[in-house]
Each structure stands twice: as C-alpha cells, then as structure tokens.
Amino acid sequence: MQNPAIGCLTRTPETLPTRGGQGFTSVQSLLEADDGFDIILVDLEHDAAADAVFLLRCDPRYRLSLILAGKGATNTPALSDGPVPDDPHSITSSWQRLHERLAAFNQGNVPERFDDHVLAWLWSRPEGTLRPLRHPHHPQFYYYPLLSAFADDEPVNEMVWLQLMTEQGWLESRDLVDRIRLCTHCGSARLNYVDVCPDCHALEISREPSLHCFTCGHVAPQEHFLKQGLMLCPNCLTRLRHIGSDYDRPLENYRCRACQSFFVDAEVEARCLDCDTHHTPDELRVREIRNYRLSEQGRLRCRRGFSGDAQVESHFGRLNLISPAAFTNLLSWQIQQSRRYGADATGSVLLLRFGNLGETLGQARGTALLESLIDRIRETIRETDRCTRIQDELLWLLLPHTGRAGMDRLRERLAELNRLFHEQDHVTIDLRSSGLTLPDELLPQEDGELLMARLGGEVS
Ligand SMILES: [Zn+2]
Ligand SMILES: [Zn+2]
Numbered sequence: 001m002q003n004p005a006i007g008c009l010t011r012t013p014e015t016l017p018t019r020g021g022q023g024f025t026s027v028q029s030l031l032e033a034d035d036g037f038d039i040i041l042v043d044l045e046h047d048a049a050a051d052a053v054f055l056l057r058c059d060p061r062y063r064l065s066l067i068l069a070g071k072g073a074t075n076t077p078a079l080s081d082g083p084v085p086d087d088p089h090s091i092t093s094s095w096q097r098l099h100e101r102l103a104a105f106n107q108g109n110v111p112e113r114f115d116d117h118v119l120a121w122l123w124s125r126p127e128g129t130l131r132p133l134r135h136p137h138h139p140q141f142y143y144y145p146l147l148s149a150f151a152d153d154e155p156v157n158e159m160v161w162l163q164l165m166t167e168q169g170w171l172e173s174r175d176l177v178d179r180i181r182l183c184t185h186c187g188s189a190r191l192n193y194v195d196v197c198p199d200c201h202a203l204e205i206s207r208e209p210s211l212h213c214f215t216c217g218h219v220a221p222q223e224h225f226l227k228q229g230l231m232l233c234p235n236c237l238t239r240l241r242h243i244g245s246d247y248d249r250p251l252e253n254y255r256c257r258a259c260q261s262f263f264v265d266a267e268v269e270a271r272c273l274d275c276d277t278h279h280t281p282d283e284l285r286v287r288e289i290r291n292y293r294l295s296e297q298g299r300l301r302c303r304r305g306f307s308g309d310a311q312v313e314s315h316f317g318r319l320n321l322i323s324p325a326a327f328t329n330l331l332s333w334q335i336q337q338s339r340r341y342g343a344d345a346t347g348s349v350l351l352l353r354f355g356n357l358g359e360t361l362g363q364a365r366g367t368a369l370l371e372s373l374i375d376r377i378r379e380t381i382r383e384t385d386r387c388t389r390i391q392d393e394l395l396w397l398l399l400p401h402t403g404r405a406g407m408d409r410l411r412e413r414l415a416e417l418n419r420l421f422h423e424q425d426h427v428t429i430d431l432r433s434s435g436l437t438l439p440d441e442l443l444p445q446e447d448g449e450l451l452m453a454r455l456g457g458e459v460s
C-alpha cells in the first residue's frame with residue numbers, strides 16, 4: 001500500500017513540517033491546498049481544534065478521512081478519530097484499517113447521499129458513535145456535530161432523521177444523555193416555566209395571607225379584616241376574636257391581581273420563548289437525547305451492500321425486530337420467569353433458518369414466497385412477541401404465553417406454505433426450524449445465550 005499523504009495543522013510554524021507531512025497554520029490554507037490528504041493531524045488547542053475539525057468534516061474530501069486531534073476540544077469525541085498518538089507507526093496502521101473498512105463498505109460503492117456518509121463513517125470506525133453536543137444557542141440545546149457537518153446545504157432535521165433510521169433498523173439508540181421538553185408548536189426547548197392563576201391564567205399573582213370568616217364563609221386578604229385596630233369581617237361585619245372558633249387562615253394563600261380569586265397552589269405554565277405558545281407541562285413533547293450506533297442489522301447491510309439486500313430487509317423490517325443483545329436479555333428474563341412461576345409463565349422460542357435467501361429471491365415468485373411467509377409469521381405473532389435477526393439467515397422469535405401447541409401450529413403453517421409454493425412453482429426456501437417451550441424443555445442452568453446456542457446447533 002502507498003504511503004498515506006499527511007496534512008498537519010499546527011499553531012507553531014517552527015515545528016513544520018511535522019511527522020513527514022505537509023504543514024499548515026490555518027484550516028483555510030489546508031482546505032485550499034490542491035492535494036488531498038489521507039490523514040490530518042490537528043495540533044491546535046481547544047476551540048481552535050474544535051472549529052478546525054468541524055470545518056474539515058464539512059468538506060466532502062475529509063468527511064471520512066482519519067482526523068486525529070486532541071487537547072480537549074469539546075466536539076472532538078463527536079467528530080475526530082481520537083488524539084494524535086506519539087507513535088507515528090500507529091497512525092499509519094489506523095489509517096490502513098480505516099481504508100480497508102471503507103473499501104468494504106456497501107460493496108465498494110462510494111457513498112453519495114447524506115445517509116450513506118453517516119453510515120460509512122459509523123461503519124468504518126470500530127466504536128463509531130453519533131454523539132450529541134450541548135449548545136445553549138441551539139433551539140433544542142443539543143445537536144449532533146457529525147450530522148450537522150455532513151448535512152451540507154440540505155437542512156436535515158436531526159431528531160427526525162435519527163428516529164427514522166432507528167425505526168428502519170439502521171441505528172440503535174444507546175446511552176441516555178439527557179431528557180428535554182419541547183414546545184408542541186415550534187419544537188423549541190427554550191421554555192419558561194411560570195406560576196399563573198389557575199382560574200384566569202394571569203401572570204400577576206402574589207402570596208397574600210388571608211382570613212376566613214366562620215360566620216359567613218367570606219375569604220379575603222388579611223388587611224380587609226382590619227378596621228380601626230379591630231378584626232371585623234368586611235362581609236357580615238361580625239367581630240372576629242378567636243382563631244379556630246371565629247375565623248382561621250385558609251390554605252388559599254395566593255391571590256390573582258387580575259381576577260381577584262384566591263387559590264392554594266398556583267398553576268405552572270410552560271411558555272415557549274420562541275413562539276409564545278402556552279402549555280401545561282404535561283402537554284410538552286418529551287425527547288430523550290441519546291448516543292446512536294449502527295445496529296447489528298445496519299452493520300450487516302453495510303457489509304452486504306444496500307442494493308442487493310434492500311428487498312430482503314424491507315420484508316423482515318415488517319417484523320418488530322430488536323437487537324440480538326436485547327433479545328438474549330429478554331429471553332434470559334423469560335427463562336427466569338418460567339423457572340419461578342412454572343406453567344403460568346410459559347413461553348416458546350422458535351428459530352427459523354432461511355438457507356437460500358439470496359438465490360431464491362432472484363426470482364419474482366421467490367419474493368412472493370418470502371412475502372407470504374413473513375405475512376404468515378406476522379399474523380401469528382402478537383404485540384408481545386419479539387424477533388431478532390442474526391447473520392442474515394437466522395430469525396429468532398420469542399413467543400411469551402405461547403405453549404408447545406401454538407408454536408407447532410406456526411411451524412406447520414410455514415412448512416405447508418413452503419410446500420404449496422414448491423408444488424406450484426418449484427421454488428422453495430430452504431426453511432429449517434427448531435423450537436422449544438419453557439419451562440418444560442429447559443435444561444438446568446440454561447440461560448438465554450446457552451439456549452440459543454443449543455437451538456442454533458439444531459438447524460445448522
Ligand atoms: Zn386570575
Ligand atoms: Zn363574615
């Protein structure tokens with residue numbers, strides 16, 4: 001492999017050229033240089049490094065390049081490939097690995113669209129993560145620097161895009177970073193929470209000690225009861241002598257200056273500072289700010305190429321797929337439940353192996369066959385059932401509250417459908433299945449992982 005071209009951004013020209021690369025003192029001069037670089041080392045401090053890395057990622061030539069930057073720039077974990085290591089040899093080997101990963105992305109197709117760039121970036125980094133960054137000027141306080149840099153001129157609604165990509169199974173959400181509340185009208189998170197009158201919603205309220213006359217039930221501010229040094233009810237003119245027998249202090253301690261009403265607690269209203277819409281707090285949209293990574297399924301698609309398996313994916317996407325890790329956890333939990341509660345917590349695990357998906361799908365009838373199979377699975381499974389897909393051809397189903405009979409029925413239907421197609425069109429999906437029912441067929445000490453390994457062995 002050729003030696004990579006290295007560009008180095010540094011504040012101190014004396015150290016130029018650095019590490020065998022070409023040196024620049026500003027990101028502009030580097031971007032204007034005619035030569036493209038494979039590796040860029042950013043040797044700047046803090047904000048300067050952060051700005052430089054962002055500008056580099058905005059440039060189509062450097063979106064996926066190896067960019068090493070350090071020294072505590074706030075956005076660098078979200079955009080760069082880590083700090084500059086001391087050992088120049090490790091830089092070259094990191095670049096080689098990155099280069100090989102990128103060459104394998106989507107079967108060597110060069111990423112063109114926004115989605116492709118983000119996926120390629122995540123795919124080519126071993127720990128590739130989309131990380132949000134907090135910024136007080138941003139209407140939602142958080143943004144994803146990598147998405148902003150890749151967005152170019154086309155505006156991308158980052159939150160909507162992330163949600164869509166997660167629903168389509170490309171990405172999976174990870175650690176929760178924060179939870180914010182948004183205006184339902186304009187989506188802004190810049191909200192002011194104010195206490196208002198529960199009757200007329202006026203802002204002008206105040207705490208005012210008040211009294212309650214037992215004779216007539218009148219409630220009014222304390223000063224209305226004071227007449228020439230005596231306590232008189234302003235309504236019935238009864239003289240009030242003893243607290244507890246003539247009068248007391250009501251819980252209503254607030255007064256609205258607009259409608260004069262008394263109340264115990266003010267109401268909280270969330271007012272949008274951007275569009276001035278008023279909401280009760282429970283009306284606000286709640287949004288979780290999370291890190292995102294490629295899902296197992298997304299990784300699979302990146303490796304196999306988008307065009308080839310788009311069809312297969314769209315079929316399986318209709319089943320509610322969860323990540324293999326989540327599936328294993330759920331299964332372990334189900335196993336614990338059935339150990340504890342016996343037949344009351346029965347459930348079944350079914351593994352389907354589609355042996356020849358690639359070839360079969362080439363034919364139109366093969367596609368139709370897969371469609372019907374998946375429809376049949378969908379009809380049979382319930383909201384509470386969960387599926388996951390591993391290595392293309394393995395589809396796992398966890399069917400809580402389904403006993404042996406229910407699971408066998410599903411297996412029979414699928415086999416029957418497959419037979420029917422074979423008779424009509426001589427197309428068959430090489431469908432093998434294996435399943436068991438909890439807790440009866442559970443081995444001692446078996447957890448989700450061990451059980452999956454056992455069933456997996458039966459269909460391979
Ligand atoms: Zn009021
Ligand atoms: Zn009174």
Ligand SMILES: [Zn+2]
Nearest residue numbers: 183186272275
């Ligand atoms: Zn608003």
